[in-house]
Amino acid sequence: MSITGYYPQTIATKATYLLTDSRQLSFPEQSIFFAIKGARHDGHQYVQELYDKGVREFVLEEASWTAELQEQAAAWTDAELYVVPSAIRAMQQLVAQRRRSFHIPVVGIAGSNGKTIVKEWLVQLLSPDQRIVASPKSYNSQIGVPLSVWNMGPEHTLGIFEAGISQAHEMEYLQPVMQPTTGIFTNIGSAHNDGFRSNKQKITEKLRLFTKVRKLIYRKDYTQVDQEIVLILQPVNAFLQALSWATATAADVTVRFEPDQTGATIALSGKLGVHRFHTGFKDEASLENLTHCIVFMLDFGVKAEVISQRIALLKPVSMRLELKEGIHHSHIIDDTYNNDLQGLTMALNFLVQQEQHARKTVILSDVLQTGQTPAELYRTIGKLLAEKGIHRIVGIGPEISSQQELFDIPFKEFYPGTDAFLQSFNFSSISDNLVLVKGARPFSFEKIIHRLQQKAHGTVLEINLDALVHNLNFYRSQKASGTRVMVMVKAFAYGSGSTEVAALLQYHRVDYLGVAYADEGVALRQNGINLPVMVMNASPSTFDLLISYQLEPEIYSRQVLEEWIEYIGENKAGLNLPPIHLKLDTGMHRLGFVENDLDWLEAKLESCPALKVASVFSHLVGADEGVHNEFSREQFAHFSRWTARLEKTLGYMPLRHILNSAGIVRFPEYRMDMVRLGIGLYGVEATGREQDALQPVGTLKTIISQIKHLKAGETVGYSRKGVLDHNAAIATIAIGYADGYDRRLGNGIGKVWVNGTPCPTVGNICMDMTMIDVTGVSAAEGDEVIVFGKEMPITELAREIHTIPYEILTGIGDRVKRVFYKE
Ligand SMILES: *Cc1c(COP(=O)(O)O)cnc(C)c1O
Secondary structure (H helix, E strand, O other): OEEEEEOOOOOOOOOOEEEOOHHHOOOHHHEEEEOOEOOOOEHHHHHHHHHHHOOOEEEEEHHHOOHHHHHHHHOOOOOEEEEEOOHHHHHHHHHHHHHOOOOOOEEEEEOOOOHHHHHHHHHHHHOOOOOEEEOOOOOOOOOHHHHHHOOOOOOOOEEEEEOOOOOOOHHHHHHHHHOOOEEEEOOOOOOOOOOOOOHHHHHHHHHHHHOOOOEEEEEOOOHHHHHHHHHHHHHHOOOOEEEEEEOOOOOOEEEEEEEEOOEEEEEEEEOOOOEEEEEOOOOHHHHHHHHHHHHHHHHHOOOHHHHHHHHHOOOOOOOOEEEEEEOOOOEEEEEOOOOOHHHHHHHHHHHHOOOOOOEEEEEEEOOOOOOOOHHHHHHHHHHHHHHOOOOEEEEEOHHHHHOHHHOOOOEEEEEOOHHHHHHHOOHHHHOOEEEEEEOOHHHOOHHHHHHHEOOOOOOEEEEEHHHHHHHHHHHHHOOOOOOEEEEEOHHHHHOOOHHHHHHHHHHOOOOEEEEEEHHHHHHHHHOOOOOOEEEEEOOHHHHHHHHHOOOEEEEOOHHHHHHHHHHHHOOOOOOOOOOEEEEEOOOOOOOOEOHHHHHHHHHHHHHOOOOOEEEEEOOOOOOOOHHHHHHHHHHHHHHHHHHHHHHHHHOOOOEEEOOOHHHHHHOHHHOOOEEEEOHHHHOOOOOOOOHHHOOOOEEEEEEEEEEEEEOOOOEEOHHHOEEOOOOEEEEEEOOOHHHOOOHHHOOOOOEEEEOOEEEEEEOOOOOOOEEEEOOOOOOOOOOEEEEEOOOOOHHHHHHHOOOOHHHHHHOOOOOOEEEEEEO
């Protein structure tokens, strides 16, 4: 080991890759790891693991450079360590230094909304004649900006990066990292931000990105932005040329938005000349974003005719990545984001976190506009695929085909184009594979997706994986850092899909999973989940399974304990016994030992030292409602007393836990060693106090199968219950009670959303279909219908029929396809 220094002035790394998340390691020998200690994660926990995998350069934080870590590191014979006050700042300095060696124009984008769209559109509009390095997706944070700028290379002619901040002073660190030469200030929202005292402060902080730009493009209709530029920015930036545009006030460029049948015309006059551009977009936000792009391009010297042609080809920005079931028991990852090297790397990182299938196939088109030579590019891609354990590559396109010898992958095949692939590919060969489908737009890979995916019958439950992680992190922030998290994924993860949700939870390093039955645990194991799993209902008929799949039983009664002891007594094969979890009944009166059982239980535990108790737990009956607080406190008091007794008997204290989702919010002081998160993960805050802190996870969608025009007095559906009191347009939608659309929602009790309008049900709900009233609503056959989601919270749906969200979620039928997505 050599410590290059405490607080080194510069980090003289030879690494090609900056690594901040140990899970995204691809090329250990060429990576430098920045161990960042944040509120929830501490990168220092993973340095040994990374060393073992071959990483040799580490930036560590002084506060975490403990005696223990020093001792560990003493054995690293050939590692380079930098010990610094802050790994993030060190990384920013490293990137700032590298950035100074490039002298190309760099566009820096700041503002409340639209940053990512303006950036992605500029890339689309300018890539035919520039070799662009840009932030991937919305990588705009203290870590995201340096990671983005690090990709800048001698082949690039233009950089486009976005920067977002959530607190004062953050932009001061990002300016030197990015060193933009031109700025775009997209807009300023009025939403209150916790990190800032006022809107004015929010603006001045964002403007700090532009202290050294030569040019700043902004919309002068935001008068506060204009004022702060004059008052704050101009005095510190003597070279600043402001280039303002506005629709409602005098500016360098006067703009008019003229909507029409097919979109809108953006008319500009003033400093950059008189121009008219037509676009298919017509909403105000898109027009504003596009105007920023147009003003930039005109000023950058792109000809108006060229801009017109390219605007006509502009596509909505899609960063969506979907995980869904495919044909032949496969899973498909459908990633529509840019097919450049960064986009591919991110998709591969998502792919490796899925554990469902051992065999991983990538269907990849030519990767466009990277600025690298094909040989360099496909050599890098080949290595990346090999590193990620991809077992088969299917390359589509002339360029990737011509470089096929650069792929050192067990199975490979190549096709000149998408149609050739569709004609001759052996589709059954993807059986039981996880398949990433990633193509540049001109290759129309949607045709491939269409062939590969399981046909849904029109009704899907979409699960937002980003929201799931957001909710997990909310609950994590409610507890002390030492407290573990068990996530309950029983009942198909509350209807959301257990293996996919469990894979995500494993990736995000929760400590435990909980299921109701052994077969649910077996399904997790068969899909690559290796976290500890507690099974709540264990019975002798499943003990074999528990042992062979290393699932940990909950022991809740004298009888089950006797049975378990007898069973393990016969464990002649000397198999590894999973530890057990003791359930105490402190008031729920469902399962669990009561106080009277404790003497007996203690004697048993003493007589059977082979039993390892992983945890002792109980369950609050009324954590969701304040009226039960006193009862909850009594439950906790019993629990504390009883667990103290068990500790004495055992000679050690197993993990103790009593809080469910509602309890975590209401009684953070009772979190003890672990909490058990359930419904909150799926976006329902059961106490109702912190609902705004969570994001909705599931959206249940269906489609309109048919629309009929009926006269007043006619009836709709079974038993003629839907009597029309007006001439009506009635739509039949493809969801019924067999899909989990509760029959109690019939006859106008339930509403679904069609193109933004709530539409009531008409008549009784059928097994597979429901009729709704779409009179006066813009609705056509084939249109999408939202049953619940952002528009229609699941809590409201539950309230309408006097039930709880749990019942709605777990009642969604098996035949409803689950689609998982992230942005
Ligand atoms: C289901 C369950 C939980 C989770 O409850 P939520 O209310 O969904 O948070 C916790 N503990 C036990 C024992 C459970 O059965």
